[in-house]
Amino acid sequence: MNPEEIQVLPELKAYIDPLTPDEHESLERSILDEGCRDALVLWGNILVDGHNRFGICQKHGLPFKTIQNERFQNMEDIHLWMIDQHLGRRSVSDFQRGVLALRKREIIAERRAAAAAAVNAAKAQAGEATAEAPWEGDTDPVVARTLAAMPKVPDQALDTREALARAARLSAGQVKMIETIQEKAAPEVVAAVRAGELTLNAAAVVATLPMEEQQAVAAEGADGLKQAAKRVRDAKKKPKAEKPEAEEGAEAAPQASAEELQARVAELEAENERLKLQVKTLQELLAEQV
Numbered sequence: 001m002n003p004e005e006i007q008v009l010p011e012l013k014a015y016i017d018p019l020t021p022d023e024h025e026s027l028e029r030s031i032l033d034e035g036c037r038d039a040l041v042l043w044g045n046i047l048v049d050g051h052n053r054f055g056i057c058q059k060h061g062l063p064f065k066t067i068q069n070e071r072f073q074n075m076e077d078i079h080l081w082m083i084d085q086h087l088g089r090r091s092v093s094d095f096q097r098g099v100l101a102l103r104k105r106e107i108i109a110e111r112r113a114a115a116a117a118a119v120n121a122a123k124a125q126a127g128e129a130t131a132e133a134p135w136e137g138d139t140d141p142v143v144a145r146t147l148a149a150m151p152k153v154p155d156q157a158l159d160t161r162e163a164l165a166r167a168a169r170l171s172a173g174q175v176k177m178i179e180t181i182q183e184k185a186a187p188e189v190v191a192a193v194r195a196g197e198l199t200l201n202a203a204a205v206v207a208t209l210p211m212e213e214q215q216a217v218a219a220e221g222a223d224g225l226k227q228a229a230k231r232v233r234d235a236k237k238k239p240k241a242e243k244p245e246a247e248e249g250a251e252a253a254p255q256a257s258a259e260e261l262q263a264r265v266a267e268l269e270a271e272n273e274r275l276k277l278q279v280k281t282l283q284e285l286l287a288e289q290v
Contacts, residue, residue, distance in 0.1 A: 001066050003058060006040075006047050013051045015079065016086055017096050017194060028056050039065040043072045049085060076107055076151060087168060094170055095193050095200060098178035101168035105158040112157070115150045122146040177204035186211055188218035189225065197222040202229035 019027065036057050040050035047054060048069065057064045072078050083100045086092050092100075119142075126142040147153075158164050161179075165172045177200045181190060185207035192198040198206075206214055206229050217228040 001042070001045065003054075005045050006042070006054065006066075007045050008047050008051065008054070012046070012048065012078065012082070015082055016100075017092075019052055020195075023091065024052060027052055031056050031062065032060065036062060036064040039067040042066050042068050043078060044068075048072075048078055049082065074151060076111070080104060080107055080154065093194075093196065094168075094174060095178060095181075097168040098164075098170055098175055099182065101158065101164045101170075101175070102178070102182060104154075104156075104167070105164060108154050108156065108158055111151055111153045115147060115153055118150055119143050119146050174200055177201060180204045180207050184208065186214040186218060189214055192218065192222060192225055198225050198229075202226055205229040205232045208232060 018024075031053065036053050038050065038053065040054055041048045050064075053064065056062070069081070072081070083104045087097055087100055122142050122145070123140075156163065156167065158167055161172045161175050164170075165175045168175065170178075181193060181200070181203050185193075185203060189198065189203055189206055193200065193203045202225065206217065206225055209217075209228065209232065213228075217224045220227075
């Protein structure tokens with residue numbers, strides 16, 4: 001296909017996080033040295049995969065190959081395909097994989113809900129029209145026809161945190177952190193995670209702060225965000241030397257004075273001497289018997 005005929009949609013180009021400057025430079029060097037080895041994926045004349053490669057080839061006037069994916073029926077199919085492609089790539093960060101898995105869950109949930117509503121409506125209508133001649137067989141034809149006309153629903157539901165973790169190659173704890181960041185973090189905090197300046201754990205901790213406070217510490221840069229995360233963690237820790245408070249209404253035990261403590265020590269020492277004497281006496285008696 002003529003490069004001028006290829007259409008680049010901003011929404012698809014921005015759907016996946018862009019490469020970092022270092023990653024883009026590395027890709028550019030590779031293409032200049034070895035050419036564009038992987039074909040660009042198209043849907044008609046719409047560029048689906050290979051935006052960075054396409055831009056580099058256009059910049060340097062290099063040739064490239066294209067391939068059509070004819071299984072796409074709509075833009076959601078493209079989104080699901082893009083997500084699956086990037087979930088399997090090592091260069092994608094943990095945070096990016098988690099975000100992509102959450103996007104996939106949203107698409108699947110919307111498709112399942114739409115399919116269920118369509119099937120219920122079709123069965124209700126068919127029930128009124130064919131009450132005297134119900135369908136026969138193992139598969140309800142009304143359901144089959146309705147689902148055939150709907151966008152395909154992926155088998156993966158991703159309706160549990162464990163399922164999301166498996167899809168994104170993360171732990172369930174990491175998925176929970178990413179959910180917290182997605183729901184509560186200020187844009188500045190999210191940007192710091194995407195840039196690799198803040199860990200998932202630290203970002204999830206900072207996300208528990210009020211939005212204004214998050215933005216204020218983000219203005220101090222990565223160090224400010226890290227210090228804020230440390231302050232929140234320290235505030236949640238209980239001092240190890242802290243003693244449980246006396247129950248309300250209970251009288252506190254009186255503290256012994258120095259004189260009383262010395263007297264108690266003297267008593268214990270005297271008791272120790274008496275015990276030693278008893279042991280010595282018993283040993284002498286045993287020796288006589290022998």
